[in-house]
Amino acid sequence: MNAxxxxxxxxxxxxxxxxxxxxxxxxxxxxxxxxVSETPDGIRITxxxxxxxxxxxxxxxxxxxxxxxxxxxxx
Numbered sequence: 095m096n097a098x099x100x101x102x103x104x105x106x107x108x109x110x111x112x113x114x115x116x117x118x119x120x121x122x123x124x125x126x127x128x129x130v131s132e133t134p135d136g137i138r139i140t141x142x143x144x145x146x147x148x149x150x151x152x153x154x155x156x157x158x159x160x161x162x163x164x165x166x167x168x169x
Contacts, residue, residue: 095116128140129144
């Protein structure tokens with residue numbers, strides 16, 4: 095999906111209106127939080143927090159590596 099978005103004035107700030115098709119792809123709606131991160135190719139907008147995803151990936155790795163220890167501790 096390629097779309098051009100026009101920047102508009104909102105009070106003392108600026109903003110863009112996201113088309114409903116883009117919101118549907120993001121699985122986001124009014125009142126949701128979107129996260130913006132810088133990538134080598136430009137800017138990335140997601141509905142999920144990239145720092146949380148990184149923390150969860152690290153937690154999953156630790157759980158896989160130390161599953162035996164975690165089983166003993168869970169008893």
